[in-house]
Amino acid sequence: MTTLVSQLRTGSPAFARNLAAYAELRRDVNDVRGLAIAGGGAKSLATHASRGKLTARERIHRLLDPGTPFMEIGQLAGHALYADAVPSGAIVTGIGRVRGRLCMVMANDATVKGGTYFPITIKKQVRAQAIARENALPCIYLVDSGGAFLPMQEDIFPDEHHFGRIFRNIAEMSSMKLPQIAAVMGSCTAGGAYIPAMCDETVIVKGTGTIFLGGPQLVQAATGEQIDAESLGGADLHTRLSGVADHFANDDLQALAMVRNIIARSRVTSPLAPPSAPRDPHYDPSELAGVVNANPKEPIVAAEILARLLDASYFVPYRERFGPTLLCGTGEIGGFPVGVLINDGVLYSESAQKAANFIELCSQTGVPLVFLHNIAGFMVGREYEAGGIAKNGAKMVNAVSNARVPKFSLMIGGSYGAGNFAMCGRAFGPRLMGMWPNARTSVMGGEQAATVLATVRQDQLRKAGGATAGMSAEEVETFKDPIRKHYADHSGAVYIASRLWVDSVVDPSDTRGWLSLGLAMSAASPKEETRFGVFRM
Numbered sequence: 102m103t104t105l106v107s108q109l110r111t112g113s114p115a116f117a118r119n120l121a122a123y124a125e126l127r128r129d130v131n132d133v134r135g136l137a138i139a140g141g142g143a144k145s146l147a148t149h150a151s152r153g154k155l156t157a158r159e160r161i162h163r164l165l166d167p168g169t170p171f172m173e174i175g176q177l178a179g180h181a182l183y184a185d186a187v188p189s190g191a192i193v194t195g196i197g198r199v200r201g202r203l204c205m206v207m208a209n210d211a212t213v214k215g216g217t218y219f220p221i222t223i224k225k226q227v228r229a230q231a232i233a234r235e236n237a238l239p240c241i242y243l244v245d246s247g248g249a250f251l252p253m254q255e256d257i258f259p260d261e262h263h264f265g266r267i268f269r270n271i272a273e274m275s276s277m278k279l280p281q282i283a284a285v286m287g288s289c290t291a292g293g294a295y296i297p298a299m300c301d302e303t304v305i306v307k308g309t310g311t312i313f314l315g316g317p318q319l320v321q322a323a324t325g326e327q328i329d330a331e332s333l334g335g336a337d338l339h340t341r342l343s344g345v346a347d348h349f350a351n352d353d354l355q356a357l358a359m360v361r362n363i364i365a366r367s368r369v370t371s372p373l374a375p376p377s378a379p380r381d382p383h384y385d386p387s388e389l390a391g392v393v394n395a396n397p398k399e400p401i402v403a404a405e406i407l408a409r410l411l412d413a414s415y416f417v418p419y420r421e422r423f424g425p426t427l428l429c430g431t432g433e434i435g436g437f438p439v440g441v442l443i444n445d446g447v448l449y450s451e452s453a454q455k456a457a458n459f460i461e462l463c464s465q466t467g468v469p470l471v472f473l474h475n476i477a478g479f480m481v482g483r484e485y486e487a488g489g490i491a492k493n494g495a496k497m498v499n500a501v502s503n504a505r506v507p508k509f510s511l512m513i514g515g516s517y518g519a520g521n522f523a524m525c526g527r528a529f530g531p532r533l534m535g536m537w538p539n540a541r542t543s544v545m546g547g548e549q550a551a552t553v554l555a556t557v558r559q560d561q562l563r564k565a566g567g568a569t570a571g572m573s574a575e576e577v578e579t580f581k582d583p584i585r586k587h588y589a590d591h592s593g594a595v596y597i598a599s600r601l602w603v604d605s606v607v608d609p610s611d612t613r614g615w616l617s618l619g620l621a622m623s624a625a626s627p628k629e630e631t632r633f634g635v636f637r638m
């Protein structure tokens with residue numbers, strides 16, 4: 102084993118500059134977090150409380166084992182996406198511990214447009230269910246929702262991954278013996294009624310919980326029957342007459358206690374304890390923000406990151422002297438073994454081949470993979486094309502795609518183009534995908550995209566007007582500026598997270614906790630055998 106030794110001078114002006122620059126990035130993200138956590142604003146919060154209801158986050162807090170963490174999935178989802186503000190996508194989702202078991206919790210936020218489902222709400226709930234399925238987590242649905250956000254019905258109803266997928270997921274996960282538990286703590290209308298109706302066991306709260314396919318307004322319009330919500334689908338009706346719900350709770354707190362007991366009675370296994378005792382790194386993870394250079398064009402030194410992420414700063418490098426622009430090796434995080442891949446420069450054929458081999462080895466031994474992206478892309482140029490960089494990069498992408506060990510993916514710097522794919526971008530099924538506040542991701546960097554498009558434009562103009570035609574140097578800059586701005590505005594952490602292209606924006610100093618919980622969650626999931634396809638040699 103090798104104990105990594107940091108060369109970082111934490112007393113230097115450069116370190117102080119980096120920390121100061123990071124504080125600003127954090128502030129930007131935290132401002133948006135604040136909006137997400139605030140929910141639907143003072144007026145709707147007051148109305149909500151006046152009905153004797155806890156907020157979505159209060160409910161989750163009371164549901165989880167006291168003092169245990171809650172890992173939110175998609176906290177920033179929905180930010181600045183629609184004309185209406187939809188903080189946290191109108192649903193709070195995440196992983197937490199209930200009576201010792203890790204569970205996926207999904208709680209509608211009724212203070213945001215009545216808890217109705219926008220497209221991002223559906224996407225977020227379907228993503229939460231996918232994480233639950235892959236990691237064999239019980240699902241708890243704290244329902245308080247007006248169902249479809251009707252003005253956007255075509256974006257939430259008809260397609261493959263739209264509303265219906267939530268119900269299909271409930272049925273399929275139930276068949277996989279993953280408990281599906283609902284607590285109806287507010288409205289639960291139309292399609293939404295299928296959440297409690299399809300769950301294995303359902304609790305409903307007196308006075309506030311209602312379940313119906315058509316609400317009072319619709320019933321009156323359709324049949325002329327005049328009826329209030331409680332008589333149409335309240336707790337008494339559903340626990341005494343219809344059997345749509347199983348347990349009658351007097352209030353939110355009692356309902357949450359009942360859910361906790363249901364989970365305790367279920368046969369799900371508890372998360373496995375780590376095989377080794379967790380050890381702190383030798384260097385303080387709070388220094389990670391100072392490792393990230395204030396100038397994003399400057400490199401991030403991979404060993405400095407690992408020294409602050411791995412237990413006891415121990416790292417066993419794999420082929421250290423071969424393809425050194427990608428560090429591969431094993432260590433532990435929170436007592437769980439991991440195979441780490443972290444960029445330390447551009448990807449070459451050698452680094453990609455090494456990575457493919459390393460992924461094969463980890464798959465053989467069942468070691469989870471952690472990808473830390475800081476990658477501009479693969480090396481370009483005739484020499485590299487002739488050396489087969491496309492096929493060697495493809496080997497890495499192939500290995501990443503088929504590796505059936507749990508994969509975790511975190512962008513710690515740039516993550517561009519095929520480099521993102523090779524480092525297990527979103528499309529490659531990481532169990533969790535996150536990015537640091539400084540990270541950026543797009544198909545290529547803004548400067549490169551502006552240059553490519555300016556060159557294409559120049560070529561067109563010269564073809565049409567002769568060799569002397571085309572843009573002047575000044576015109577080229579004017580042409581490039583909006584492209585640079587577009588890329589800058591559409592590649593940062595808030596933009597990416599608001600669309601749920603990552604699960605979380607993770608602060609560098611929280612990274613060990615984020616990965617440890619992810620590793621604990623994946624440790625209890627069924628093991629799958631890896632089968633690789635054809636590698637082009």
Ligand code: COA
Pocket residue numbers: 213214215216217246247248249250251252288290291292316
């Ligand atoms: N689609 C779009 N917007 C909806 C909505 C829906 N299905 N249901 C509620 N809203 C909006 C309201 O217009 C209101 O918007 P505003 O804050 O801009 O005025 C906001 O959500 C809150 O609704 P409100 O009725 O004031 O809150 P409430 O807490 O008293 O009641 C509901 C919430 C969900 C119980 C109630 O609005 C309702 O019954 N909605 C209809 C539900 C329905 O029939 N859905 C069918 C889906 S297929």
